[in-house]
Amino acid sequence: MCAVSGFGKASTTRRCRRPATTSVHVVEESRGLVLVVEDEPAIADLERRYLTHEGFGVHVESDGDAALDAVRRLRPAAVILDVGLPGRDGISVCRALREGGDWVPVLFVTARDDEVDRVLGLELGADDYLTKPFSPRELVARVKAILRRSEGRPTARPLRIGPVTLDPTSRRVTRHDAEVALTVTEFNLLLALARARGRVVDRAELLASAWGQADYAGSRTVDVHVAQLRAKLGDDCPIETVRGVGYRVRS
Numbered sequence: 396m397c398a399v400s401g402f403g404k405a406s407t408t409r410r411c412r413r414p415a416t417t418s419v420h421v422v423e424e425s426r427g428l429v430l431v432v433e434d435e436p437a438i439a440d441l442e443r444r445y446l447t448h449e450g451f452g453v454h455v456e457s458d459g460d461a462a463l464d465a466v467r468r469l470r471p472a473a474v475i476l477d478v479g480l481p482g483r484d485g486i487s488v489c490r491a492l493r494e495g496g497d498w499v500p501v502l503f504v505t506a507r508d509d510e511v512d513r514v515l516g517l518e519l520g521a522d523d524y525l526t527k528p529f530s531p532r533e534l535v536a537r538v539k540a541i542l543r544r545s546e547g548r549p550t551a552r553p554l555r556i557g558p559v560t561l562d563p564t565s566r567r568v569t570r571h572d573a574e575v576a577l578t579v580t581e582f583n584l585l586l587a588l589a590r591a592r593g594r595v596v597d598r599a600e601l602l603a604s605a606w607g608q609a610d611y612a613g614s615r616t617v618d619v620h621v622a623q624l625r626a627k628l629g630d631d632c633p634i635e636t637v638r639g640v641g642y643r644v645r646s
């Protein structure tokens with residue numbers, strides 16, 4: 396196998412031995428996806444460059460709502476979350492994740508001491524924080540540390556809706572403690588509704604959550620899968636139709 400190299404240690408990069416005349420530099424295997432949520436482009440770019448050099452995949456969002464959507468779609472290994480964002484701020488994003496049962500590791504980036512107090516005081520399950528200005532190397536070290544600490548830790552806790560329990564980590568669903576076999580799509584659909592915690596979710600959002608960015612699936616597809624979920628969960632199915640809008644779960 397080819398060697399692994401670390402950023403800043405170019406001398407450790409080895410060339411693969413190949414019979415062909417070409418040689419290939421191999422960078423470290425991807426360590427997973429990090430979602431960077433930062434509205435200052437220069438800082439976001441710096442974070443992206445350093446994390447990419449360390450072998451992380453990086454996705455950048457610059458506002459809170461887009462960040463929540465990205466967490467649901469992309470399931471990152473960790474989130475670097477600026478507190479001061481336009482619109483929904485970083486604290487509100489983290490709270491929404493935790494209330495939805497999502498315990499993805501979060502590294503807060505704060506600009507002021509009073510933000511640190513808020514982050515630490517609200518018990519949002521922040522894994523760590525950094526104060527601006529910070530060294531990009533420190534940022535990378537912190538990301539690696541929170542990933543090490545969260546290894547083996549479920550990133551999402553089971554969600555209960557009446558007698559139905561969903562475990563996002565094992566992807567098991569039980570009803571009155573008996574397992575219910577769901578397809579991947581049915582599970583994703585139920586999870587998206589459960590995470591909305593009683594909020595009405597329209598079909599477009601359900602399509603995005605359960606099917607990703609697929610263009611081929613139409614709103615009728617959502618209705619068909621909801622019907623299948625109802626058939627499987629029977630009288631205990633917590634999904635209600637909100638006519639003309641979408642669906643919600645009884646909370």
Ligand code: CA
Nearest residue numbers: 434477479480
């Ligand atoms: Ca900011």
